Amino acid sequence: MAGIEPYESALDAIPGSHPYPRTSRYHDAEIGVHTQPDGTQVRYAKRRLLPPLAEAAEETVPHTVSSGERPDQLGQRYVGDPGQWWQIADANPTLDPRELTAEPGREIEIPLPGGFPGGGRG
Template sequence: MAEPQPYESALDAIPGAHPYPRSSRYHDAEVGIHTQPDGTAVRYVKRRLLPPLGEADEDIATHTVSSGERPDHLGQRCFGDPAAWWRIADANPVLDPRELTAEPGEEIALPDGFPGGGGRFGR
């Protein structure tokens, strides 16, 4: 993953420059505008579609869940950001992110090639 240019990071600090910060799962999501009957424009984020599971197998590492781990712990260890847990949730077929670490001993996928990915666990 390419490092952000200095001007891109600076844009994140300007209110209204991006609807969501660069670390958000919605940063690259398309923003739509709905016009209400009275003419008021309402901005909304369009649906964020996930890449099909298993499509990037060569870019997926696995991790065996330990007792006491949480999705935010894994986000910190894998990506250096506890808020990046959503990248791991996107790589696994779970509805609730707590399912990722609910069963010690279970193997979960850790993304490398997913959008916004780039880290490897333990680096």
């Protein structure tokens, strides 16, 4: 991954050093702590908020879906990692990532290198 120093990615292998790996959509999410009535503290990732799609339109390029394509294939093609399909999902108005490629001929948005603004890492 461009821009990450070797020592930084090595930290991902240390349990507890990061709640989520650098490639996760939740890596930059704020971590909250909920205290249960018995005093037990439970950590959780707070909700990720994305910018309005209209504001990020110039940060994407169009892609016409071909028959049989899948979100993971697009992640590999455009981001270089099939696990990064979520960056493409973030740039499109869909809740289920399978909807991205369900309809051949549909035009979807692909984030430019660097990731969808506010949505994750590139």
